[in-house]
Amino acid sequence: MKFTTLITALLVTTIAGAQGIRKEAGEAFLEPQQKRDSVLIADQFRYGVLLENLEEGTPVSLPEFQLEKDAPLEILGSWQLDSTRISKRKEQPARYNIKASLLLTAFMGGTYQLPEIPVLVGTDTLVFKAAEPLEVKELPIDMESFQAHDIKPQVKFPYTFKELFPWIIGVYLIGMIIAALILWLKYRSRKQREEEALLKEPAHIRALRKLDEYRGEKFWKPEQQKTFYSGVTDALREYIAARYEVGAMEMTTAEIFQDLKGTDIPEDLYQEMKALFERADFVKFAKYTAPDQENAKVLPQAVRFVTSTYQQEIADQVGNDAHVMPDNDNVMPDNDRVMPDNDRASGDSVMPGSDRASEKEEE
Numbered sequence: 001m002k003f004t005t006l007i008t009a010l011l012v013t014t015i016a017g018a019q020g021i022r023k024e025a026g027e028a029f030l031e032p033q034q035k036r037d038s039v040l041i042a043d044q045f046r047y048g049v050l051l052e053n054l055e056e057g058t059p060v061s062l063p064e065f066q067l068e069k070d071a072p073l074e075i076l077g078s079w080q081l082d083s084t085r086i087s088k089r090k091e092q093p094a095r096y097n098i099k100a101s102l103l104l105t106a107f108m109g110g111t112y113q114l115p116e117i118p119v120l121v122g123t124d125t126l127v128f129k130a131a132e133p134l135e136v137k138e139l140p141i142d143m144e145s146f147q148a149h150d151i152k153p154q155v156k157f158p159y160t161f162k163e164l165f166p167w168i169i170g171v172y173l174i175g176m177i178i179a180a181l182i183l184w185l186k187y188r189s190r191k192q193r194e195e196e197a198l199l200k201e202p203a204h205i206r207a208l209r210k211l212d213e214y215r216g217e218k219f220w221k222p223e224q225q226k227t228f229y230s231g232v233t234d235a236l237r238e239y240i241a242a243r244y245e246v247g248a249m250e251m252t253t254a255e256i257f258q259d260l261k262g263t264d265i266p267e268d269l270y271q272e273m274k275a276l277f278e279r280a281d282f283v284k285f286a287k288y289t290a291p292d293q294e295n296a297k298v299l300p301q302a303v304r305f306v307t308s309t310y311q312q313e314i315a316d317q318v319g320n321d322a323h324v325m326p327d328n329d330n331v332m333p334d335n336d337r338v339m340p341d342n343d344r345a346s347g348d349s350v351m352p353g354s355d356r357a358s359e360k361e362e363e
Contacts, residue, residue: 025126048080111133
């Protein structure tokens with residue numbers, strides 16, 4: 001065997017060529033890693049020495065074992081050091097206990113004599129010997145009565161609340177999302193039905209309903225006048241677009257009334273509406289504040305425009321229906337020409353219950 005020098009925070013290297021005394025220092029320890037009364041194949045154990053009361057700075061060298069090929073013992077790692085300080089006095093170096101060990105294992109059963117451990121401490125060589133041989137036992141297997149068994153099934157443990165809690169929260173959130181989606185779809189469907197119902201309403205009814213939302217003097221305040229005039233003119237624009245088939249929603253005031261020239265709108269009502277739209281443009285775009293006298297006339301003028309033009313539309317429809325109605329005298333057939341001659345229709349063989357039929361029977 002040969003020696004390998006270890007350097008730690010408490011140790012220094014040995015001086016090359018130093019000579020010392022070789023002496024026995026005691027027994028090496030053998031500690032199994034598995035807590036049982038015997039060592040089985042592949043069990044691990046620690047084999048090492050305990051160096052006591054070493055002064056800080058003392059050089060220590062540990063051996064490096066060279067195992068033979070196919071040896072039953074195997075070293076699983078290098079030396080492991082564990083130091084414990086046992087004293088520290090003023091103006092004196094500290095002293096330590098150092099525990100050094102190797103991790104060994106055996107893959108064959110039998111009794112093994114562990115090698116001695118020479119440790120170089122300072123200039124002296126301390127030799128530690130195993131107290132007793134290492135006995136590795138094999139598990140006895142009766143091949144005659146041995147019976148192979150299948151792998152045991154996986155053990156199923158009951159779920160805990162901690163494991164189920166995330167799933168509960170996830171299901172709850174998914175349920176809330178689905179419920180919110182269903183409510184939103186119902187609300188959207190109801191709004192669509194309401195909008196479709198409003199679209200099916202006559203244009204004048206829809207316009208009058210929207211105009212009724214702006215009744216009251218609260219809209220005459222300076223900060224509310226823009227909302228007031230915008231709502232009234234928007235309702236009138238929708239009515240004009242439906243009644244006269246004019247793109248009033250995307251047109252300016254001048255373009256709207258340019259297209260309304262030549263329609264059935266009376267001239268006074270035409271000028272009144274034009275003045276209302278122009279005043280609304282001043283309020284919306286020029287920050288004009290209309291007086292209460294003008295604000296009070298807005299809704300009556302708008303309602304009069306809608307009702308008057310609708311009544312004119314009804315009158316025009318009645319006139320068209322009267323013009324299209326056909327003349328009854330020309331349509332009704334001539335009864336004289338349609339009805340057959342009674343004399344010719346009353347033949348001998350036609351009226352079985354008549355006098356001539358009776359006479360025929362007597363003959």
